[in-house]
Amino acid sequence: MTENEYKKPLPTPSYNSQPFWDAAKEHRLVFQRCTLCGTNVFYPRDICPGPDCFGVGTLEWVDSSGRGSVYSFTISYQPANRAFADDVPYVLAIIELEEGWRMNTNIVNIDPQQITVGMPVEVFWDDVTPEFTLPKFQIVG
Amino acid sequence: MADNLRGAAAIMGIGELKPARTRPNRDAMSLLAEASYLAIQDAGLTKADIDGMIFDPSLAQGSGGGYNPQMAEYMGIYPTWATGCDAQGAAGVAMALQAAAYIQAGLAKYVLCGMSAAIDPEARRRPAGSGMTDTSTTEFQVPFGPTVGANGWYAMIAKRYEALYGATVEKRAKVSVDLRYNANHNPMAIWHDTPITIDDVVNSRIVSDPLHLLECVMPCAGACAFIVGPADAARTGPHKPAFILGGGLGILRGNLTHVGEITVSPVGRAADKAFAMAGCSRDDVQVMEIYDSFTITVMCELEESGFVPKGEAGDWIQDHDLTFKGDKPLNTHGGQLSYGQASTAGGCAQVTEAVRQIRRDGGDHQVPGPTDLVYVTGSGGSFSQQSALLLGSDATL
Numbered sequence: 001m002t003e004n005e006y007k008k009p010l011p012t013p014s015y016n017s018q019p020f021w022d023a024a025k026e027h028r029l030v031f032q033r034c035t036l037c038g039t040n041v042f043y044p045r046d047i048c049p050g051p052d053c054f055g056v057g058t059l060e061w062v063d064s065s066g067r068g069s070v071y072s073f074t075i076s077y078q079p080a081n082r083a084f085a086d087d088v089p090y091v092l093a094i095i096e097l098e099e100g101w102r103m104n105t106n107i108v109n110i111d112p113q114q115i116t117v118g119m120p121v122e123v124f125w126d127d128v129t130p131e132f133t134l135p136k137f138q139i140v141g
Numbered sequence: 142m143a144d145n146l147r148g149a150a151a152i153m154g155i156g157e158l159k160p161a162r163t164r165p166n167r168d169a170m171s172l173l174a175e176a177s178y179l180a181i182q183d184a185g186l187t188k189a190d191i192d193g194m195i196f197d198p199s200l201a202q203g204s205g206g207g208y209n210p211q212m213a214e215y216m217g218i219y220p221t222w223a224t225g226c227d228a229q230g231a232a233g234v235a236m237a238l239q240a241a242a243y244i245q246a247g248l249a250k251y252v253l254c255g256m257s258a259a260i261d262p263e264a265r266r267r268p269a270g271s272g273m274t275d276t277s278t279t280e281f282q283v284p285f286g287p288t289v290g291a292n293g294w295y296a297m298i299a300k301r302y303e304a305l306y307g308a309t310v311e312k313r314a315k316v317s318v319d320l321r322y323n324a325n326h327n328p329m330a331i332w333h334d335t336p337i338t339i340d341d342v343v344n345s346r347i348v349s350d351p352l353h354l355l356e357c358v359m360p361c362a363g364a365c366a367f368i369v370g371p372a373d374a375a376r377t378g379p380h381k382p383a384f385i386l387g388g389g390l391g392i393l394r395g396n397l398t399h400v401g402e403i404t405v406s407p408v409g410r411a412a413d414k415a416f417a418m419a420g421c422s423r424d425d426v427q428v429m430e431i432y433d434s435f436t437i438t439v440m441c442e443l444e445e446s447g448f449v450p451k452g453e454a455g456d457w458i459q460d461h462d463l464t465f466k467g468d469k470p471l472n473t474h475g476g477q478l479s480y481g482q483a484s485t486a487g488g489c490a491q492v493t494e495a496v497r498q499i500r501r502d503g504g505d506h507q508v509p510g511p512t513d514l515v516y517v518t519g520s521g522g523s524f525s526q527q528s529a530l531l532l533g534s535d536a537t538l
Binding site for chain 1: 276277279280281282283284285286287288289292293296297298300301303304305346347348349350351352397398399403
């Protein structure tokens with residue numbers, strides 16, 4: 001495998017999520033907030049899921065601090081598919097951002113055995129291809 | 142008319158195929174048809190008696206007339222009412238409730254419900270198809286190396302549970318061991334001949350930390366079906382009926398990640414509804430058939446169902462004997478962990494096992510104590526949706 005060949009699956013942006021991936025390319029982590037009810041929303045969509053809110057097209061993009069904590073994680077000893085075979089064991093995690101929303105990602109740059117629930121993390125930008133940058137996370141401090 | 146479906150209908154026929162690693166040259170339709178035939182005969186009915194049908198829409202393939210008409214034609218059974226139930230692992234329980242509602246409403250008299258899973262090494266897997274653009278998975282899970290099946294999701298539930306409440310594999314392992322004991326007494330169980338110990342579980346390889354291999358279900362082929370009929374007709378059937386006393390289904394989230402505390406499973410509201418409808422309490426339950434995709438699944442469901450305070454399931458399972466001979470008989474057929482999980486049909490087998498216990502037909506794994514009231518749960522996705530069902534003998538009415 002040559003250096004510039006990235007064989008893992010890439011996002012397939014939709015009209016909803018394109019702004020997220022555009023921002024990621026600029027190393028900005030963004031999420032949506034409802035202009036009607038203030039609910040923070042992730043993953044991207046065009047209607048608001050907030051309680052008692054019927055907002056349609058009311059979600060606007062907001063920059064996240066990119067800081068949060070490990071909500072939970074697992075060290076996967078099985079690759080999801082062949083493309084991840086060399087990464088085993090790798091860390092799949094749910095990160096809770098400071099703004100209260102959560103996302104799936106990988107935790108990188110640490111021995112997986114050292115990770116615990118609740119550890120503070122910050123976004124780590126992985127420029128995997130010229131088109132795509134993936135938001136991964138690393139332990140702070 | 143009664144204000145709910147309590148006692149209106151009963152499960153009067155059951156049929157299942159023994160789970161197996163593979164079923165060469167058998168597709169999902171043929172497995173489902175075989176289990177359906179067993180269930181219809183077990184109910185003492187004919188094909189012509191079946192006027193209602195509830196199957197799983199994931200059977201759908203090709204164009205044809207849809208999965209119910211295709212199954213109808215395949216089996217030569219032509220009902221006058223048929224719908225689907227796509228609640229995944231929660232569907233076995235949900236189908237029983239749906240059937241009872243149809244019967245009470247007069248839409249059908251004898252409803253055939255069932256699910257199957259084919260694993261044919263000779264056949265290519267059917268490509269999954271869906272009209273939904275599921276951004277949540279395609280973009281925000283797949284690029285990060287998603288989990289294999291549900292393993293990673295339940296591992297994250299278990300990891301957070303450990304962090305919040307401290308119950309590690311040493312405690313979770315007893316679920317696997319007690320259920321395996323049950324399977325060792327059930328000739329239909331895939332792991333009938335293989336006992337395990339706590340050490341075996343703890344020392345089995347880690348699949349997705351912190352879950353070990355013997356804490357996870359193994360994919361199987363198989364099928365399971367049952368017949369729901371009106372209470373009066375069920376009483377004249379060949380077996381003791383298992384009356385549908387109450388139930389519900391709770392939907393909590395689409396993906397594990399985004400909504401609510403992940404160690405909270407969705408069964409709580411379903412259980413509350415089931416007990417209210419049935420007019421009985423948690424203390425009245427004599428047998429539990431709790432959906433067990435993983436050890437942690439059982440622990441969270443015991444808590445959310447209201448049997449154990451939150452965070453205490455790890456200790457509770459040490460303090461109780463979950464085998465069919467024990468003080469808290471649970472997953473008496475061996476559970477999906479040890480009986481086998483033929484995909485969503487695994488949830489159906491929790492229901493048919495409850496029926497078997499109520500009938501007192503459990504053979505070597507029959508609970509020796511009373512089995513008049515059985516609590517059954519189903520679970521779909523990663524704590525996405527869960528169903529609860531109370532089944533009872535005539536004595537409970």
